[in-house]
Amino acid sequence: MLSEDIEITQDEQYGEDGLPICDAFVIGVAGGSASGKTHVAQQIDSFYKWHNEEEVALAHANRMDFDHPDAIDMPMFAACLADLKACRQTNIPIYSFTEHQRLDEKKYLYGAAIIIAEGIMALHDPKLRALYDLKVFVQCDSDLMLARRIQRDVKERGRSVEGVLEQYLRFVKPAFDNFVLPTSRHADIIVPGSDNSVAIELISTHIRRQMNDRARHFRKNMATSSLNGCLSESNMQQLNLVTLPPTPQLKGMYTILRDETTSRQDFIFFVDRLATFLIEKAMEHLPYRPKFVTTPTGSESCGKELDTKYICGVSIIRSGGPLERGLERVLSHAPMGSLLVQSDAKTGEPLLLHVMLPTCIRERHKAVDTWVFLLDAQIGTGASAFMAIRTLLDHGVRQDRIIFVTFLVARSGGLSVLTRAFPDVKIICGAVDDSLREAWLDNYEGEGHHGGDGRKVWIMEPGMGQIGDRYYL
Template sequence: MLPTTQGAPTHKNHILTSHGRPPWYGPDGLPIHNAFVIGIAGGSASGKTYVAEKIIQSLQSLPSILILSQDSFYKKHNEQELALAFSNEYDFDHPSSIDMELFAQCLKDLKEYKQTHIPIYSFVHHQRLPETKYLYGASVIIVEGIMTLLDPALRDLYDLKIFVQCDSDLMLARRLRRDIQQRGRSVDDVLKQYLRFVKPAFDNFVGPSAKYADVIIPGAANTVAIDLVVNHIRRKLAERHASFRSELSRAQPAIEQGWDAEVSKWPGVVLLRQTPQLKGIHTILRDETTSREDFIFFADRLATLVVECGMDLLPYVPHSVQTPTDAIAHGLKLTAHVCGVSIIRAGGPLQAGLQRVLRDVPLGALLIQSDPSTGEPLLLHTSLPCYILHREQAKDTWVFLLDSQIGTGAAALMAIRVLLDHGVQEEHIIFLTFLISQQGGPNVLRKAFPGVRIVTSAVDELLLMAWSDVDWETGERRRVWKIVPGMGHIGDRYYL
């Protein structure tokens, strides 16, 4: 997900966020809906991008909106095609100029909440560039282009199909201004291309595709039509609202799999051996009178112990080395790609511990916060390590997921779902934390994701609901859950 941007986009293929992305899955961790996809077609310079931007401006209170442009999917050209393009002899308006298969695959991935990498096309160089653009996390996807309604594979992915209808003279005037100002073309070149390629393409392909549209919007004076579309989108998204943090907090461990604090027989959970040293560290961290300096020092010690325990769960292979005494020592070698992903900001203390134990480990972060009105988790930002950005590499990568405690498990559930969306295998996720509750989230995680292992230094008995302080903006309180006896807000105590 890209950083939050206010207003309409200045470039295509950007994700805009307002107040965060709510859960797209249920308490079982499985997706319950796909992204809402809108296809917008119309003639060249008919106002497709304008309509898309107006929809976005009207949806600013909704999260994670993406404009995906057909222009990114022009095929890579050989030398002969490049020569034709620079002499304005190449037909960019024919369906064969678009890589429809790649277009549909990228859109399918985005609709299913998976990450994708879309190509970048340069109109100045008439060529697809070597680099790609990473995209992930849009709840609403707006696809715009002259041929977005032409391909059946694309049409099957749309929840709403729009055709922008505009007078041909107005489209020509707009195209002249755009190509001269933005693409460095001459008037003669624009007119030549328009008469030879653009108009025939509209008559033969683009115009007839209007029959597939659910809504036809005029290319000018279209405010009423856009308002109708926006209201329809709002209703559809409201039907997809998920609310289950309270349900997570009530989850109880199964009797036959009850917790044994001494021998750690809770499936999927690894409890550090409760040594006198560890109990002493816990006592200091639980004490509200502990100074910030002491809290940081002992939190760092505890983080190191938790990470070292988590290292035992990684895959090792036999490996022999020659020692300084010219002998051969037989040992083990870590072979997997390993990275860390911290849930901001409470995962920060564990991130420091991971860096101390595993040198040069790639790190990423997920910003997940509670919705101030509902208490449900909101995904505000993702910044993932390079190993996870590409699905083929992600499936072989092991990930340490870091958070200081697991109460209701709402943030943990969302973070694991993000990793799975990127192709990380469930069995390759190791959740490192200081503290978990015997009830609530850990039980949900064990049921939803049995392959994920949780490494913790302590298990507390209770998860209690309380009320937050009065919000100074709304004047309201919201429900919160706290682990008892717990360690308080670990992130606040560590950083403030």
């Protein structure tokens, strides 16, 4: 398959400068048709070229050669694979075997630390081979491959035995001998097409070793580098950070929100109110253009309107949820996406577990014109914020079009690292707290951590507690 759907830790992907410290680990797997790799073949076969009506008719008559290298859109395949290897998103085509045609819809992929590119021609193109960190060829007996192909094509693709045999003798076997088998010389490892558990274990061990060698302790590094020194007021002013004016009204609201005895009803009311203030402040940093309107009195008035092609919100689940209502009140029609960035229970390192983004971000040609309100309750170590921003950049969103909206930031947290890595990201917050300390909470059952096993946390003081829990529970 083209992309493994697994957890990604921030420490495996990016450095404190905001740039990837290593590419995704890419494995190329080749071999004959039905050689024992077909259970992961669907994604790679999506790159069959688009066919006209005449070619579709030939395909239904078993007279279309799908086993020749020219049948695969190698440039598109290489481009998509290069994007994934560089930790960027991509959209791959979807191919229908029953219709013998590439469909209009595409499959969105992002966030793989390990990528498996598999197919009969996976090792044929030198541009593809250059992208692989490990090249594997699956060797299988020809009789077994034919038996498997007959069983698969008859059962899963509605073909007749006669049609399968005709296609095999006309196209599949010659292509294997001329194009597929010769690529085995490029493989780092050749594994049998059956009874290959030992080979699979060797490959898995190699991959685990590679990933362990890349591991770092990102969140701890961000926290400790900032804990060694607290940002001064003059340094704070140099950051791309905007705080709400500390009016008596705002101080009164924060007093209510910080008070642990505040009822949940009052907490929700004032969080929603504060969220609206923050989004309204964030709106000041969007581009506007003049607009002339006619008033009910018949007069002409010159005003302003948003000068944005696309605008959306992205919430970090679920601490960013309390800010969503404020965004809905100010921009009622803005699409909303979400990211699930969760801390590892033992190490405290951030894990990106879920990505659901609006279309204007998932399609890179739109992402470059998109303004994004990124929502999270607070910035402590900054690791979750770091991963969320990096995710948007991987999709093509411009750094200067990301506006991070939050209730609190920690002066002694990861703010300095975050703003050094992404100096053009605007941060809008309501207040700045001084302290951030590391702690281990036994029997902890906080945001996204249920079961009471405990976890490592960095506590902002005086803070507002676990804002998502207080808002939703």
